[in-house]
Each structure stands twice: as structure tokens, then as C-alpha cells.
Amino acid sequence: MSNVPITIAHGDGIGPEIMRATLRVLEAAGARLAPETIEIGEAVYHRGQTAGIELSAWESLRRTKVFLKSPITTPSGGGFKSLNVTVRKTLGLYANVRPCVSYDPYVATHFPGVDTVIVRENEEDLYAGIEHRQSDEVYQCLKLVSRPGCEKIVRYAFEYARVNGRKRVTCMTKDNIMKLTDGLFHKVFDEIAKEYPGIANDHMIIDIGAARLATRPQTFDVIVTLNLYGDIISDIAAEVTGSVGLGGSANIGDQCAMFEAVHGSAPDIAGKGIANPSGLLLAAVMMLVHIGQGDVAEKIHNAWLTTLEAGVHTGDIFHEKVSELKVGTDAFADAVIERLGQRPARFTPVEYAGGTPVSVAGRISVTHPAVKTLLGVDVFLHWRGAPNVLGPQLEALNGDGLELTMISNRGVKVYPDGMPETFCTDHWRCRFQSTTASGTVTLSQVLSVLMRVGNAGLDFVKTEHLYAFDGVSGFSLGQGQ
Numbered sequence: 001m002s003n004v005p006i007t008i009a010h011g012d013g014i015g016p017e018i019m020r021a022t023l024r025v026l027e028a029a030g031a032r033l034a035p036e037t038i039e040i041g042e043a044v045y046h047r048g049q050t051a052g053i054e055l056s057a058w059e060s061l062r063r064t065k066v067f068l069k070s071p072i073t074t075p076s077g078g079g080f081k082s083l084n085v086t087v088r089k090t091l092g093l094y095a096n097v098r099p100c101v102s103y104d105p106y107v108a109t110h111f112p113g114v115d116t117v118i119v120r121e122n123e124e125d126l127y128a129g130i131e132h133r134q135s136d137e138v139y140q141c142l143k144l145v146s147r148p149g150c151e152k153i154v155r156y157a158f159e160y161a162r163v164n165g166r167k168r169v170t171c172m173t174k175d176n177i178m179k180l181t182d183g184l185f186h187k188v189f190d191e192i193a194k195e196y197p198g199i200a201n202d203h204m205i206i207d208i209g210a211a212r213l214a215t216r217p218q219t220f221d222v223i224v225t226l227n228l229y230g231d232i233i234s235d236i237a238a239e240v241t242g243s244v245g246l247g248g249s250a251n252i253g254d255q256c257a258m259f260e261a262v263h264g265s266a267p268d269i270a271g272k273g274i275a276n277p278s279g280l281l282l283a284a285v286m287m288l289v290h291i292g293q294g295d296v297a298e299k300i301h302n303a304w305l306t307t308l309e310a311g312v313h314t315g316d317i318f319h320e321k322v323s324e325l326k327v328g329t330d331a332f333a334d335a336v337i338e339r340l341g342q343r344p345a346r347f348t349p350v351e352y353a354g355g356t357p358v359s360v361a362g363r364i365s366v367t368h369p370a371v372k373t374l375l376g377v378d379v380f381l382h383w384r385g386a387p388n389v390l391g392p393q394l395e396a397l398n399g400d401g402l403e404l405t406m407i408s409n410r411g412v413k414v415y416p417d418g419m420p421e422t423f424c425t426d427h428w429r430c431r432f433q434s435t436t437a438s439g440t441v442t443l444s445q446v447l448s449v450l451m452r453v454g455n456a457g458l459d460f461v462k463t464e465h466l467y468a469f470d471g472v473s474g475f476s477l478g479q480g481q
């Protein structure tokens with residue numbers, strides 16, 4: 001079988017040490033790889049590339065489509081962009097997969113028996129990075145959630161569960177509040193769950209879900225969630241298992257994938273030869289499964305578990321009660337290499353050899369265009385004053401098929417019939433809806449109400465059209481409306 005080209009980056013801080021150790025184990029285990037090295041991180045940032053990666057490096061990534069990456073140091077101060085976010089978005093890596101496992105009694109943890117995988121959506125949600133300042137007082141970040149985005153990540157979670165013999169997938173959202181965006185994620189989850197009758201499924205509101213994860217992590221199997229929640233709960237899960245230094249993660253796209261340790265470049269211990277290479281090594285195990293070398297992945301993972309059981313530990317997890325030998329980075333790699341072919345006695349051995357890589361490529365449903373009807377417009381104003389002054393001023397602009405139905409401030413209805421207690425900022429959503437018999441309006445009617453608002457000297461800073469899709473409302477009501 002020919003060697004699979006992969007792109008590797010040695011990174012900053014402890015990056016080169018743990019990459020060297022990882023590559024030695026991969027080679028000793030017989031991984032069929034042809035690595036190409038690219039440079040990323042501090043040196044590239046300081047050469048003036050604000051993304052931390054040279055244009056030429058993209059050619060390697062596009063060619064190999066598989067990236068094993070050591071951590072890098074992101075220079076502090078303005079102007080530097082997160083390399084991870086850039087790579088993720090540029091290569092369309094929509095799924096972030098983070099196994100969180102407790103290795104008791106060999107690694108200290110308050111929560112024995114945890115074996116959870118967090119599948120986090122990686123491209124959408126508030127991380128689309130679309131932010132605007134809209135008034136003196138108000139800043140906005142757009143939360144974007146798409147049906148194909150939800151389908152891809154939810155199907156990935158179920159496929160991951162199927163391929164890895166997992167029993168349950170839990171969806172976490174906040175759809176009691178965000179009924180359209182998080183509501184779509186939950187709806188897609190319910191739809192796709194039906195296609196996997198052999199896998200149990202449930203849904204939790206993210207706040208209680210995160211709390212349970214912090215207090216009863218051993219009760220979860222696979223968790224799938226949106227980007228921001230996933231970011232937060234994957235750190236909670238890593239922390240409760242006590243294994244931040246041991247965690248690997250995968251970023252998966254339809255065409256490319258990136259594998260890395262969960263931890264950073266640890267500049268405080270760089271160059272000392274004491275870093276634990278396990279996070280990157282377990283990321284490399286995920287990479288091997290992804291490229292169809294489950295046999296090698298299994299050999300390495302079981303040898304690594306056997307090494308932990310033998311009490312051969314790096315300083316970060318060394319504990320007199322359970323550890324036998326304190327070793328540095330290279331000696332730890334040697335200990336894993338010595339145990340290649342062995343299976344752990346106390347931990348459950350992993351099995352990847354017969355498994356197929358997880359893929360959802362080509363399985364996203366086509367979204368059919370809905371019949372879209374325009375029902376009105378939300379006009380956002382930068383304005384200072386009281387709602388009972390603004391309301392009549394806007395009502396004077398009613399006409400030509402549109403009338404003011406509501407003003408809200410930070411989502412709470414303040415006109416008509418607002419409560420005097422509601423705190424108001426200088427950012428107002430003024431909802432104009434159709435007065436026509438059909439209930440619809442045209443774009444030119446919307447434009448003419450905007451003209452009337454502008455001509456009245458009111459500073460409109462943004463508009464949102466109010467649509468129905470196949471007769472179903474595509475906008476939320478104001479709180480109290």
C-alpha cells in the first residue's frame with residue numbers, strides 16, 4: 001500500500017518536541033505516511049503574515065488534505081488572526097471532534113469512568129464573525145445557522161456514533177429562547193435521529209446540559225452542539241476528566257481535515273524535554289483512523305494505554321501513588337514504542353481495525369426554494385429618547401400599505417403599551433407590517449417607508465425584511481408582543 005501524503009507543522013514552544021516524539025511512534029508503528037512539512041506560527045506572524053501561515057503552505061494543505069498540527073503561539077496584541085480559525089474556515093472544517101476520557105486511576109480525576117465525545121459545529125453560529133457597532137451604545141454580532149450546516153454536523157455525530165459503536169447522541173441547544181436558529185438545529189437533530197433507530201437520542205437545554213456535564217460527565221456518550229456552546233462545554237469536559245494535556249482533537253471537513261492537541265504551545269516548559277506528547281499522539285491516532293489506517297491507530301492507542309497503566313508518566317500527570325517512572329518527552333515515546341503490539345489489561349482496549357472512517361460527504365439534502373412572501377420590515381434606529389415620543393413620530397409615517405405595529409428595545413416590546421420599568425438603550429427596532437388585504441407588501445413599499453423614515457430625520461442603521469416561507473413566519477415576535 002502506498003504512503004499517504006500528509007502535511008505536518010512543528011509549531012512553537014513545545015510543538016517541535018511533541019511532534020518529533022509523535023512522528024517516531026508513528027514510524028515505529030508502521031504508519032504508511034509521506035509527511036510534507038510547512039511552517040506556521042510565531043516566525044510567520046513576525047514576517048508580517050497576519051494569518052500565521054504562508055501562501056505556499058496552502059498548496060501543501062490543498063494537495064494532501066490532511067494536516068497534523070502542533071500547537072502554535074499566537075502573538076498577543078492587535079492585528080494577528082487566529083490561525084486555527086483561518087485554517088478551519090478556509091478548508092471548510094465543519095466538525096470539531098473532541099474525545100474526553102478519564103484515565104483513572106492512573107491520571108487523577110474527580111470523575112472516573114468518563115468517555116464522552118463532543119462534536120462541535122465549527123463554522124457557523126456567532127463565530128461567523130459578523131459584528132457591527134450600530135449606535136453609541138449597542139454592538140451586534142450576527143448568529144448564522146444554516147440547514148446544510150446543521151445537517152452536516154448532526155449527521156456527522158450520528159455517523160461517528162454508528163462507526164464507533166456509541167449508544168447515544170445528546171443534542172444541546174438553547175431553542176427555548178432562540179427558536180429560529182437553535183430551533184433549526186434541534187429540528188434537524190430530530191429529523192436525522194429517526195434515521196438511526198439503533199442509537200438513542202435526547203435533547204437538553206445547554207445550560208442544564210453544561211451543568212450536568214460538569215457534575216455527572218460519565219452519563220454522556222456523544223454530544224452534538226452549536227459552535228459557541230461546543231467551545232465552552234468541550235473545555236468543561238476536558239477539565240473534569242483532568243486530561244487537558246492528554247486530549248487530541250480533529251477538525252473535519254468534506255475534503256480536508258486537521259488534527260491537533262487540545263493544549264497550547266506551553267512556552268513555560270518549552271525546550272526542557274518534559275512535555276507530554278500524548279495530546280498530539282492521540283490526535284495522530286484520530287488522523288490514522290480518518291485516512292483508513294485503523295490497524296495502525298489501534299496498535300498505537302493500545303500501546304499508549306498500556307504505557308499509562310505501566311505507570312510510565314510525564315511530569316504533568318505524575319503522581320507518587322500510581323506512577324512508577326517519571327519520564328521526559330522522548331522517553332515516553334520510547335515507552336509507547338516498546339509496547340506496540342500490547343493491549344491494556346485494565347483499560348478497555350480500543351478497536352479501530354475493522355472500522356470505516358466517518359464521512360457524511362454527499363449526504364446533505366437539497367434545500368428546495370420556499371414560496372417567500374414579504375410581510376413587512378424591521379427598521380432599526382439609532383435614536384435617543386422615550387418610546388412614547390418615538391411611537392407617534394413613526395405612526396405619522398404610516399401609509400402606502402405599511403403601519404407601525406411595535407417598537408422594541410433590546411428585543412423587549414416598549415411601544416405600544418410598554419412598561420415604564422424597561423431599560424432602553426439608543427437602539428430601537430421599529431416593526432412596520434402590511435395593512436393590505438393580502439397581508440403582503442412589495443419591496444418598493446418597503447423602500448418608500450424607509451425614505452419616509454430617513455426624510456423625517458430618523459437615523460436608520462439597519463433593516464431586516466419580515467418574510468414568511470411557505471406560509472410559516474420567518475421572524476421572531478418581540479418579547480411581550
Ligand code: NAD
Nearest residue numbers: 071072073074245263264265266267268269275276277316
Ligand atoms: P497551554 O495549553 O499552552 O498551557 C497551559 C498549561 O498547561 C501550562 O502550564 C503548560 O505548561 C501546561 N501544558 C500544556 N501542554 C502540556 C503538555 N503537552 N505537557 C505538559 N504540560 C503541558 O495554554 P496557554 O499557556 O494558555 O497558551 C500558550 C500559548 O499557546 C498561547 O500563545 C496560546 O495562544 C497558544 N495556544 C495555541 C493553541 C493551538 O495552537 N491549538 C491552543 C491553545 C493555546
